[in-house]
Amino acid sequence: MTYxxxxxxxxxxxxxxxxxxxxxxxxxxxxxxxxxxxxxFFQLVTNGILxxxxxxRYDGAAIVGSSTPVDAPPPFLGDGRIAxxxxxxxxxxxxxxxxxxxxxxxxxxxxxxxxxxxGPPRVRFPGAAEDPRG
Amino acid sequence: xSRFAYVGVLAFVVIGTGWLEVALRxxxxxxxxxxxxxxxxxxxxxxxxxxxxxxxxxWTFDPERTTGVLLPGGxxxxxxLFFVVVPVAAVLTLEAVRSVKRWEVGDExxxxxxxxxxxxxxxxx
Numbered sequence: 001m002t003y004x005x006x007x008x009x010x011x012x013x014x015x016x017x018x019x020x021x022x023x024x025x026x027x028x029x030x031x032x033x034x035x036x037x038x039x040x041f042f043q044l045v046t047n048g049i050l051x052x053x054x055x056x057r058y059d060g061a062a063i064v065g066s067s068t069p070v071d072a073p074p075p076f077l078g079d080g081r082i083a084x085x086x087x088x089x090x091x092x093x094x095x096x097x098x099x100x101x102x103x104x105x106x107x108x109x110x111x112x113x114x115x116x117x118x119g120p121p122r123v124r125f126p127g128a129a130e131d132p133r134g
Numbered sequence: 135x136s137r138f139a140y141v142g143v144l145a146f147v148v149i150g151t152g153w154l155e156v157a158l159r160x161x162x163x164x165x166x167x168x169x170x171x172x173x174x175x176x177x178x179x180x181x182x183x184x185x186x187x188x189x190x191x192x193w194t195f196d197p198e199r200t201t202g203v204l205l206p207g208g209x210x211x212x213x214x215l216f217f218v219v220v221p222v223a224a225v226l227t228l229e230a231v232r233s234v235k236r237w238e239v240g241d242e243x244x245x246x247x248x249x250x251x252x253x254x255x256x257x258x259x
Contacts, residue, residue, distance in 0.1 A: 003192045006183065024240045030250065031237040035228040042150070042223075046143050055140050055199045062192035093220075096180060100221035101228055103172040108241030113165035117256060119233030121158045129236040129251065 003062040007088040010095035017102055024105045026098065036097065043093045044083040052076075052084035063088055139199035140212040144219045151223040160229035162222070173221055180217045185209055 026032040050056050052073050060067035065080025108114040154160045185207040203211035238247040246254040
């Protein structure tokens with residue numbers, strides 16, 4: 001299979017895992033999408049370094065775009081690239097993150113160190129929820 | 135120094151998320167048994183994916199800018215560390231959002247959330 005096919009398969013598997021098999025339903029929660037937006041931004045930055053500097057190089061036959069050239073960086077945008085990285089990396093990262101969080105939440109639900117919950121913040125944070133204790 | 139380019143990026147991720155454990159009391163490292171149990175299947179599965187991709191030639195690594203420590207199958211140590219560092223960062227981010235917003239995550243007992251927000255007064259304090 002190509003990287004494109006595997007990455008799409010990975011996304012399908014973790015979506016089914018979350019919504020149907022384990023039923024953590026993270027993909028239906030704002031806490032997940034807020035966290036994922038932050039993660040995806042930093043993925044673009046860090047993965048942009050790894051791929052833009054050609055620390056990791058891709059075979060054009062395995063991805064939508066063409067091979068990472070040996071002597072020059074891949075395009076920042078276009079030819080199947082977003083911030084130097086193949087678009088497939090976004091799917092790969094999504095599968096990695098969702099699988100991890102499904103397992104983390106499932107373990108907590110099953111009683112493995114469910115508490116202490118995260119919070120409250122030590123620092124005042126913009127948009128913070130009211131403490132129910134007032 | 136350039137041998138540490140890849141792990142340098144990973145160090146940036148560890149430092150860039152580590153402060154959340156203190157400032158937002160994410161209690162992710164504090165709950166290391168739960169974290170470890172979540173990590174093991176992720177590391178195994180993604181190392182297998184990586185080994186397949188390496189064998190199929192989907193991607194290659196610059197030997198000048200990775201540690202050069204190769205595990206069986208030509209899997210760079212850098213990649214294994216990636217599959218530890220990035221999932222930990224993801225859990226820290228999720229718990230950071232929970233810390234600030236008290237939004238329902240899915241591991242709370244029935245009745246502790248109203249309209250997707252936790253209303254009990256349980257926390258780590």
